[in-house]
Amino acid sequence: MLGAMDDWRPETFEQFWDVYVRAHSNATNRKLHFVGTSLAMGCVVGAVVLRRPSLLVLAPVVGYGCAWFGHFVFEKNKPASFDHPLWSLRADILMWSKIAQGTMDAEVARVTSDSSSANAQGRAEAATHPS
Numbered sequence: 001m002l003g004a005m006d007d008w009r010p011e012t013f014e015q016f017w018d019v020y021v022r023a024h025s026n027a028t029n030r031k032l033h034f035v036g037t038s039l040a041m042g043c044v045v046g047a048v049v050l051r052r053p054s055l056l057v058l059a060p061v062v063g064y065g066c067a068w069f070g071h072f073v074f075e076k077n078k079p080a081s082f083d084h085p086l087w088s089l090r091a092d093i094l095m096w097s098k099i100a101q102g103t104m105d106a107e108v109a110r111v112t113s114d115s116s117s118a119n120a121q122g123r124a125e126a127a128t129h130p131s
Contacts, residue, residue, distance in 0.1 A: 013087055020080055020091040021111040029070035030095065030104060036066025037096045067092070 010016040024030050040063030047055035064081065071079045081088040098104035 010084070010087070013090065016080075016084060016087045017091055017094070018111050018114070020088070020095075021108055022115060023071075023075065023077055023080055024095065025108055025112060026070070026075045027105070029067075029075040030099060030108075032066045032070035032074070033092060034096055034099045036063045037092055039063065039066070063092075 010019065024033065040059040043055045043059040043062065047053055047059075064079075067081070068079055071077055079088070080091065095104060098107055
């Protein structure tokens with residue numbers, strides 16, 4: 001799965017989101033993303049409230065550090081932020097929100113089920129219409 005998004009170019013965020021969700025199917029990876037994003041947001045808020053701009057430097061370090069650790073160690077794939085940084089940031093925030101609301105596991109199930117159904121349908125069509 002490492003580098004699965006390299007050759008694929010999404011045209012919409014919705015297309016990107018489904019691939020992003022599949023790349024975050026490991027629950028430990030998602031938890032690490034949640035922790036990292038929470039810490040990064042805390043750094044940004046702390047920088048403003050405490051008037052310490054140096055905390056802004058820590059935001060990407062803790063955010064990406066946790067996320068990349070999750071990808072390389074648990075998910076065993078390449079983070080989407082390497083190829084699609086802006087959509088990846090948007091998706092990270094959406095995933096954070098869904099985890100906070102308790103709906104991300106269902107989203108993973110929906111997307112992985114959709115892709116399993118599409119793969120099964122493709123195999124069935126190939127079997128009935130051999131080349």
